[in-house]
Amino acid sequence: MIKTIDTKNAPAATGPYSQGKQINNVIYLSGQIPINPITGSVQGTTIIEQTEQVIANIKAILKSVDLSLESVIKTMCFLTDMAHFAEFNSVYEKYFVSKPARSCIAVKQLPKNALIEIEIIALAESVSHCSS
Numbered sequence: 295m296i297k298t299i300d301t302k303n304a305p306a307a308t309g310p311y312s313q314g315k316q317i318n319n320v321i322y323l324s325g326q327i328p329i330n331p332i333t334g335s336v337q338g339t340t341i342i343e344q345t346e347q348v349i350a351n352i353k354a355i356l357k358s359v360d361l362s363l364e365s366v367i368k369t370m371c372f373l374t375d376m377a378h379f380a381e382f383n384s385v386y387e388k389y390f391v392s393k394p395a396r397s398c399i400a401v402k403q404l405p406k407n408a409l410i411e412i413e414i415i416a417l418a419e420s421v422s423h424c425s426s
Contacts, residue, residue: 301358305329
């Protein structure tokens with residue numbers, strides 16, 4: 295069964311998409327940009343401020359399905375300028391301490407001229423760590 299994820303504690307979907315979908319124990323979140331859910335405007339002007347808001351949005355959506363950032367197994371990060379990578383990474387590593395798999399690419403432009411967008415895949419149950 296596919297469930298739609300929707301919380302008022304994160305920015306509402308403004309187009310033909312949802313905040314996320316849950317299929318069994320796998321959660322797929324749409325890309326989050328730094329929209330303040332109360333004002334509906336981009337929060338912050340720096341990559342650090344915007345990354346903080348994006349992660350706050352992700353945390354709010356995950357919380358609505360009783361999950362946390364520890365549940366994230368994959369992130370896809372989009373930056374409008376790779377010159378921001380070090381600053382972005384300094385914020386990212388504070389929150390994604392479980393070190394999920396990650397892609398990070400530069401894009402020409404993001405909605406509302408945001409500097410960053412992050413989408414995630416999370417698992418609703420813990421997975422064992424594999425090492426070789």
